[in-house]
Amino acid sequence: MPATCSACGTSPAALRRPKTGHALCRACFLAAFEEETHQAIVAGRLFRPGETVAIGASGGKDSTVLAHLLQLLDQRHGYGLRLLLLSVDEGIAGYRDASLAAVRRHQHRSGLPLHVVSYRQLYGWSMDRIARHLGPRNNCTFCGVFRRQALDRGALLMGADKIATGHNADDVAETVLMNFLRGDVGRLRRGAGAGPAGGEGAVPRCKPLRHAYEKEIVLYAYFQGLDYFSTECVYAPQAYRGYARALLKELEAARPSAVADLGHSGERLSLRSDLRMPARGTCQRCGYVASQPLCKACVLLEGLDRGLPKLGIGKHRRLRDKLQDGQPLTQEERRRLGALAEEEPPEEQVPLGELGRDEELWGKQELRGPRDLDF
Numbered sequence: 142m143p144a145t146c147s148a149c150g151t152s153p154a155a156l157r158r159p160k161t162g163h164a165l166c167r168a169c170f171l172a173a174f175e176e177e178t179h180q181a182i183v184a185g186r187l188f189r190p191g192e193t194v195a196i197g198a199s200g201g202k203d204s205t206v207l208a209h210l211l212q213l214l215d216q217r218h219g220y221g222l223r224l225l226l227l228s229v230d231e232g233i234a235g236y237r238d239a240s241l242a243a244v245r246r247h248q249h250r251s252g253l254p255l256h257v258v259s260y261r262q263l264y265g266w267s268m269d270r271i272a273r274h275l276g277p278r279n280n281c282t283f284c285g286v287f288r289r290q291a292l293d294r295g296a297l298l299m300g301a302d303k304i305a306t307g308h309n310a311d312d313v314a315e316t317v318l319m320n321f322l323r324g325d326v327g328r329l330r331r332g333a334g335a336g337p338a339g340g341e342g343a344v345p346r347c348k349p350l351r352h353a354y355e356k357e358i359v360l361y362a363y364f365q366g367l368d369y370f371s372t373e374c375v376y377a378p379q380a381y382r383g384y385a386r387a388l389l390k391e392l393e394a395a396r397p398s399a400v401a402d403l404g405h406s407g408e409r410l411s412l413r414s415d416l417r418m419p420a421r422g423t424c425q426r427c428g429y430v431a432s433q434p435l436c437k438a439c440v441l442l443e444g445l446d447r448g449l450p451k452l453g454i455g456k457h458r459r460l461r462d463k464l465q466d467g468q469p470l471t472q473e474e475r476r477r478l479g480a481l482a483e484e485e486p487p488e489e490q491v492p493l494g495e496l497g498r499d500e501e502l503w504g505k506q507e508l509r510g511p512r513d514l515d516f
């Protein structure tokens with residue numbers, strides 16, 4: 142005989158909650174998941190009445206569930222939010238184009254306004270082209286830096302007060318692990334991944350699903366019949382995060398609370414107070430938040446534009462200084478920086494309309510490039 146739901150005591154249980162081990166029926170699971178998200182929003186004071194919130198919408202399960210929940214909870218509890226969908230098109234054929242189609246379907250169903258910004262518009266480089274220059278490694282470094290800025294730029298254009306992302310408890314735990322494994326003191330101090338998503342950006346961020354287990358998000362999407370895109374990014378298998386993810390899965394299998402515990406540890410970490418942290422300033426080139434004279438995106442772009450894609454990653458300070466002083470690099474130095482044998486023509490510019498600009502919202506306003514934006 143199937144187990145009975147431990148919450149209502151009447152309906153047959155439809156699942157065992159990965160987070161708590163409780164046997165629940167569909168209705169009680171949905172209610173518990175929604176209530177926990179609401180409590181996380183209230184306890185974390187994530188939103189204020191009247192705020193415009195741009196939901197980072199990638200078309201994947203997490204942000205699809207987030208967009209659905211924020212709309213539902215806003216109506217149910219009267220948060221008084223203006224919700225918008227914001228997507229970044231990184232230019233990854235066979236991955237982002239398909240997931241953006243899922244975002245558009247969500248837009249039609251939900252009626253929320255959608256705005257799409259693309260790497261090609263903002264930086265003149267799609268991820269596919271960057272990957273052709275860079276090879277299979279380090280693509281996530283470029284993509285992560287560019288996406289963080291692209292979300293900020295999109296949110297500023299939309300007049301958003303805040304960005305909400307679909308980062309879940311597993312993402313947070315993986316980030317805590319990764320920061321430890323890399324000895325990344327800066328990020329450990331900022332909350333080891335438990336703090337605001339991309340907390341160093343120009344627009345405040347929050348992660349309303351940060352206590353939600355990935356497995357439960359999948360269950361929620363399934364029971365609600367939500368339509369999302371679920372293929373992994375073609376460049377992700379090479380990412381270091383994959384090792385942290387595999388380790389976390391092993392830990393979770395042995396002890397399900399490991400996911401929540403790691404997130405909790407990340408929040409509670411305290412470091413020596415005499416550690417020197419880089420001061421926050423603004424990028425001399427584009428005005429974005431930076432702790433160095435140039436922000437990370439401008440450093441990466443400089444390498445790409447010079448045909449030396451590895452200039453902005455790794456320890457190439459000496460070669461960067463050499464270039465800055467106008468000294469030529471040797472063939473061997475150019476090779477170390479990933480110089481291509483032959484120059485590739487720049488990518489064709491994409492008309493904004495084709496990328497899903499919400500004309501009603503934006504009229505004829507043009508997106509500005511990374512070098513002339515004021516933050």
Ligand SMILES: Nc1ncnc2c1ncn2[C@@H]1O[C@H](COP(=O)(O)OP(=O)(O)OP(=O)(O)O)[C@@H](O)[C@H]1O
Pocket residue numbers: 196197198199200201202203204205227228229230231288305306307308309312
């Ligand atoms: N291209 C994008 N456009 C807009 N937001 C994005 C994009 N990529 C990621 N995000 C935001 O960052 C969050 C975490 O992104 P990540 O790459 O870890 O994907 P994920 O964990 O697979 O999430 P999802 O299931 O929503 O794709 C997403 O939930 C979303 O809110």
